[in-house]
Amino acid sequence: MTHGSLRLRLSVAAAALIALALLASGAGLFLIFEAALDRRTADELNHTAKLLAGNVGFDAAGDIVVEQPPGDPRYATPYGGLYWQIESAGRKPLRSRSLWDKSIALPQKPAADMAHHAWADLPGPDGGSLIAVFRTVRIKGAPGEPLVVITVAMDRAQLAASRDLVLRLLPVSLAALGVLLALAMAAFVHRALSPFRALRAELQTLREGRAARLRGGYPTEVQPLVDDLNRLIAQQEEALERARRQAADMAHGLKTPLAVLDALARRIRDRNAGLAAEIEEQSLAMQEQVSRALARARSAAASGLQQRRTPIAPVIDQLVSATKRLPGAERIDWRVDVPPDAAYPAGEGELLEMLGNLVDNARKWAKREVIVTVATAGAGGSIVLEDDGAGMDPSEMAAVDRGRRWDETVPGTGFGLAITRDLAAATGGRLHLSRGASGGLRASIEWSGD
Incomplete structure (x- = not known):
């Protein structure tokens, strides 16, 4: 996941919220446990106080006595952690042996018939x-129905074991809960992003030409994006169609005037050779402009959102068969190696245009042999044409551009390699020129599956 990933942002935000929630819940649970432990301890102490109240009395001398003291041995152990004390005005207090020679100081003077109270911070013996x-x-x-105050207390150190157990178990429990919450949040994020994965898959089918539009059925938060993309696709198709029509109209409009100019040049060649040559030169320049406009239109069409895949083998077979029928082509041995399932990510017209230029260029310059090789790797691959001609120097390869005639001795407009380069770039490929093993030109169209 990259820094700009929506999944990463959601995961980081979820992790932070889960951590804060666990910390808050851990602190809250511990405080609740402390309060519940105090309440339960107070209830147990109050129960002991009730037992003492039922057994307290006075002997013949008027001293306080307890017929049956609590049986817990901690009351009998000095500083054992459990204490009781019984007081009455004008009489000697009666205390548990655990208090030894100390007493429990009450924070206020108790009134008659008071309910039991609990204090968290009374000092111990x-x-x-x-x-x-x-x-x-x-x-x-x-005599006199004296008021007796019964106090029962426990040292908080006696609660340390329960508190320590909670402190040991609580982090482990919260960590386990955190793992479960993280898994649940991961599943939630995965589910929440599923519409975008579906949209990406549909865009892929659109690029591969297996669909014309994105289908509906998305959540209300994503559907507007899908509708906007469909409108964008429709607008682009309209713009590409207009470009095709305009290029075709221009080519058709110039076809007749160019034919007339060629005819005029032939008619006046005998009387004015210079004028005829100038007319032919201008006619050729206009033909080049027409070829350039048509190539641009095809290049624009090939770079649309919708991407088709065209089998390569039939196109190469068609071009090689047609080339073999041209005059002088019988001297060339065509060696073709194309996997039957190899396909190029473009329409048949674009692929025919690119390979037609390369095949025709190889025919013109080859001495005896042209090798055509196609290799695929996943959704990517390469188409390589290599001839055994004179080849090109690296400077000439780098200088090949639209309209450049790098050898005037061979007929042609000089647009073939430039048009192929543009069409390859528009369809996600790349034209690469180099020197082949036999010294001739090696032209390869390479593309990836991205």
């Missing part, structure tokens, strides 16, 4: 922090 509850109860039947 060993310097720790306590979570504590207290209850107030009146002892019925005792």
Whole structure:
């Protein structure tokens, strides 16, 4: 994925949101666990306070007594982490052995019949922090029905094991959840981008000439783009058709005047050879302009959005068969090697024009042999024509351009290689000229499957 990839942008944004959500949810879950743990601990301590309230009383001397203290051994172990304390005004407090010689200082004086309360930060006997509850109860039947305050507390260090377990399990759980969310988000992004993959596939069928328009059925967010592309395709087809018509009209309009000029040149050649030569030269220049305009029209048509594929073997067979019937062609041995399934990404007219120029050029310059080879690799390939003629110098190959006649001794307009170069470029290929193994010209049209 490149820096400008929509998939990359969505993935990065999703990853950032997932990470933030996991961090927030992790912190929230831990806080919820802490609150739930405190609430449950307070409920357990309140239960112990109720048991103490049911067993508290006074002996004959008026001292506080508990008939059945809590059985948890931590209440009997000095600084064991669980503590209880019973107080009544004017009497000596009764405390669990775990408090040893310390006491729990309440933050306020309890009132009669108060509900139980919990404190998160009461100081403990060993310097720790306590979570504590207290209850107030009146002892019925005792002289004066004294008010008794029962306090039960737990050292927060006792909760550390549960907290540590959560801290160990929570990151692992969040990481597993993150992986699941990442997979789900990847599937979501893949699904969300499926219309664009379908659009790309349809554009490929359009370029290959297997469809004339993009079909509908896309989501409402993508359908306007498809409609605009169809309108663009229609406008381009209209523009290309106008270019073809204009080129054809110009060629047709100039055909008769050029024929008249040629006839005039022949009629006055005997009386004024110089004037006849000038007329013929101008007539040839106009013919070259007509050829140039027609080549441009074909090149524009070949560069459209719709791309056809034309089998190469029938076109080469047709050209070679026609060339063999020309005068003097019997001296040439044509060696053709074309795979039957090889196809060029252009229309038959464009391929016929390009190969016609190359075949005719090879016929003119070959001494005894022309080799035609076609190779394909996936959707790409190459068409190579090599003759055993005199060839071209590198400077001449680089100087070949539209209208350039690099050898005046051989008939022709000089547009063949230039037109082939333009048509190859317009159809996604490239014309490459080099010296062949036998010293002649090696002309190759190469294209890729991109």
